[in-house]
Amino acid sequence: MHLASSTLPILLATLAAPAPRPLNNLVIELLETSVVPAPTGTTIDFANPRDGWVFISTTPTASPAGTVAIMLDSDPEPLHTHTAAGTIEAMRLLPAGPHRIAARGPGGAPVKLLVRAVPELVYSKFGADPHVHEYGKYDWPFLSRYVLPNLNVLLGTAAPEQGPQADQWRRRGRRWMVECGVPGLAEGETVTADQAAAYWLGHPGLTDPMLDGVVADEFYHAPADKYAAWTRALDRVRAEASPRGKRFYPYCTSIHEFPAGRAFIRAVMDAGWHLALERYLPEQRTEAQARAFIRKRIGDEIEAWDKAVPGSPAHVIICLGTFSQPPESLDVDPAVDLKVYLDMQMNLLANDPACRRLAGVMTYLSSYTDEETVRWMGRLFRHYGIEGRTEPYTSDPYALTHVANPDFEEGLNGWAVDAAAPETVAVRTIEGLSWLQGRYPKTRQGDTALCMRRSASRPNLIRQTIRDLKPGRLYSVRMYSADAGDLGRQQKHALRIRLSGAELLPHQSFQHVFPNCYSHHHGPYDQNRRAWFNYHWLVFRAAAPQALLEISDWLSPEAPGGPAGQEIAINFVQIQPYLPPDPAP
Numbered sequence: 256m257h258l259a260s261s262t263l264p265i266l267l268a269t270l271a272a273p274a275p276r277p278l279n280n281l282v283i284e285l286l287e288t289s290v291v292p293a294p295t296g297t298t299i300d301f302a303n304p305r306d307g308w309v310f311i312s313t314t315p316t317a318s319p320a321g322t323v324a325i326m327l328d329s330d331p332e333p334l335h336t337h338t339a340a341g342t343i344e345a346m347r348l349l350p351a352g353p354h355r356i357a358a359r360g361p362g363g364a365p366v367k368l369l370v371r372a373v374p375e376l377v378y379s380k381f382g383a384d385p386h387v388h389e390y391g392k393y394d395w396p397f398l399s400r401y402v403l404p405n406l407n408v409l410l411g412t413a414a415p416e417q418g419p420q421a422d423q424w425r426r427r428g429r430r431w432m433v434e435c436g437v438p439g440l441a442e443g444e445t446v447t448a449d450q451a452a453a454y455w456l457g458h459p460g461l462t463d464p465m466l467d468g469v470v471a472d473e474f475y476h477a478p479a480d481k482y483a484a485w486t487r488a489l490d491r492v493r494a495e496a497s498p499r500g501k502r503f504y505p506y507c508t509s510i511h512e513f514p515a516g517r518a519f520i521r522a523v524m525d526a527g528w529h530l531a532l533e534r535y536l537p538e539q540r541t542e543a544q545a546r547a548f549i550r551k552r553i554g555d556e557i558e559a560w561d562k563a564v565p566g567s568p569a570h571v572i573i574c575l576g577t578f579s580q581p582p583e584s585l586d587v588d589p590a591v592d593l594k595v596y597l598d599m600q601m602n603l604l605a606n607d608p609a610c611r612r613l614a615g616v617m618t619y620l621s622s623y624t625d626e627e628t629v630r631w632m633g634r635l636f637r638h639y640g641i642e643g644r645t646e647p648y649t650s651d652p653y654a655l656t657h658v659a660n661p662d663f664e665e666g667l668n669g670w671a672v673d674a675a676a677p678e679t680v681a682v683r684t685i686e687g688l689s690w691l692q693g694r695y696p697k698t699r700q701g702d703t704a705l706c707m708r709r710s711a712s713r714p715n716l717i718r719q720t721i722r723d724l725k726p727g728r729l730y731s732v733r734m735y736s737a738d739a740g741d742l743g744r745q746q747k748h749a750l751r752i753r754l755s756g757a758e759l760l761p762h763q764s765f766q767h768v769f770p771n772c773y774s775h776h777h778g779p780y781d782q783n784r785r786a787w788f789n790y791h792w793l794v795f796r797a798a799a800p801q802a803l804l805e806i807s808d809w810l811s812p813e814a815p816g817g818p819a820g821q822e823i824a825i826n827f828v829q830i831q832p833y834l835p836p837d838p839a840p
Contacts, residue, residue, distance in 0.1 A: 290358045310345075325357070327356055346427075347428045376636050379410040401836075432502065434469065452487075474519065517563055572617050594651070630836065657722055676710055681706055683704060714807045716807045717806050733790070757796065804830075
């Protein structure tokens with residue numbers, strides 16, 4: 256994808272370029288004005304402060320009498336064509352320096368112009384549908400509705416069936432990149448510069464004319480001789496692939512901490528590429544702890560990069576972890592709201608002085624992210640990365656107060672218990688439970704669970720009054736369950752979750768059976784012998800500030816639905832505000 260030329264013959268009524276105005280760390284406003292179209296073209300100049308992405312929107316103030324064409328620089332094809340009222344948006348990769356927009360048309364109503372320098376906004380990745388299949392597919396219509404308008408780089412695959420989407424995306428002036436591996440990465444493997452260069456230069460991301468480059472997975476602490484080989488290989492990749500517009504982005508961790516890693520970073524910078532710095536932050540107990548943790552893991556990290564390799568933040572894309580569903584999730588604490596936590600992370604990127612020169616922001620990974628959070632990140636990208644806002648997107652609190660003691664860390668505190676018989680309801684600690692459930696990184700938080708041993712005569716039942724609801728608002732309920740006596744059995748658990756005083760939305764509620772993540776090993780369970788769990792998801796509309804939540808180990812009041820004596824463990828009983836899908840266009 257070539258950069259647009261900045262030359263254009265002088266046309267009628269050229270307006271001088273205004274001074275760029277930073278809106279936040281990520282967005283610089285280059286132009287906000289109105290222009291009256293003219294048959295020969297009314298033009299206005301703007302200056303792009305750096306090589307990078309520019310967002311352009313145009314809006315006729317009234318329905319035009321004829322066709323209004325918005326031209327950018329010397330491109331013979333219109334950027335936008337207006338035949339009716341309404342806003343049209345585009346993003347283009349432009350070099351630093353002067354540029355010009357022309358509005359050609361019959362005159363009449365002015366056209367509002369908005370031009371902003373924006374960061375690299377990356378989604379990972381197209382084709383990675385959720386592991387919890389009940390959430391639906393993250394297909395092209397879904398992404399087009401909720402995500403794609405807020406992106407300029409899409410990480411996808413090189414599969415032939417995705418060719419039409421890649422072509423459509425690139426015709427919009429945006430980038431389509433794919434993942435590749437890192438030769439010699441595994442412990443004990445060796446690699447030469449020739450081997451690494453041959454692999455990367457032979458990858459479809461660097462050979463297919465429909466693709467714009469690769470994101471290499473991944474670089475972390477490794478022997479210096481491997482980094483020396485990878486760094487030399489980058490020189491060949493740069494020499495052979497860069498002239499064809501191809502780019503090489505490495506996923507990485509804190510590789511600035513050792514000399515060979517710093518040399519690798521400089522090689523990426525010299526090529527004009529970016530590094531995707533992985534920041535996969537688990538929730539923290541309190542808002543104060545969360546803010547301090549985010550500052551340390553992102554703000555302090557960026558400052559350390561700049562000190563170790565001056566200028567490197569301008570080549571860093573912060574890759575935020577959005578894991579929020581089985582089998583791996585950063586949503587480790589049912590007493591806090593992950594959406595608010597992600598908003599806090601984006602807000603720091605937009606406002607903290609350490610992040611002033613960042614190259615971009617990226618999400619990782621859609622297959623581990625529930626559909627609500629995918630949509631949420633689209634909104635955060637728009638709010639901070641395009642609109643240039645500095646205030647938080649949401650006013651919702653970080654702490655969730657709807658349910659007390661949701662992980663049973665305080666025993667039965669907050670819960671009313673109606674046991675079928677003595678000792679059929681108890682709180683236990685099950686070592687490794689939270690890790691096998693998928694909480695990431697490994698933690699003992701979530702190893703406590705309420706266990707109900709099913710009776711043949713009557714159900715065990717626990718209940719709690721849900722508090723602090725806003726009538727009319729939607730909320731989600733999440734819960735995990737396991738067979739405490741046989742984690743290795745794949746099954747759907749006979750459990751009943753009932754809400755009184757609220758409207759359940761059955762078409763948005765489900766119970767999903769899943770195994771432990773391939774990388775979450777504990778005891779006898781690993782990628783070969785799996786531990787099995789149920790993930791319960793419900794959506795309801797609050798009718799009043801309070802509602803009653805009841806959980807029973809009988810499937811219905813009349814029938815158990817499962818074997819007597821089976822001990823079901825439950826925890827992570829989370830209730831939080833739910834972001835509804837946008838109305839159909």
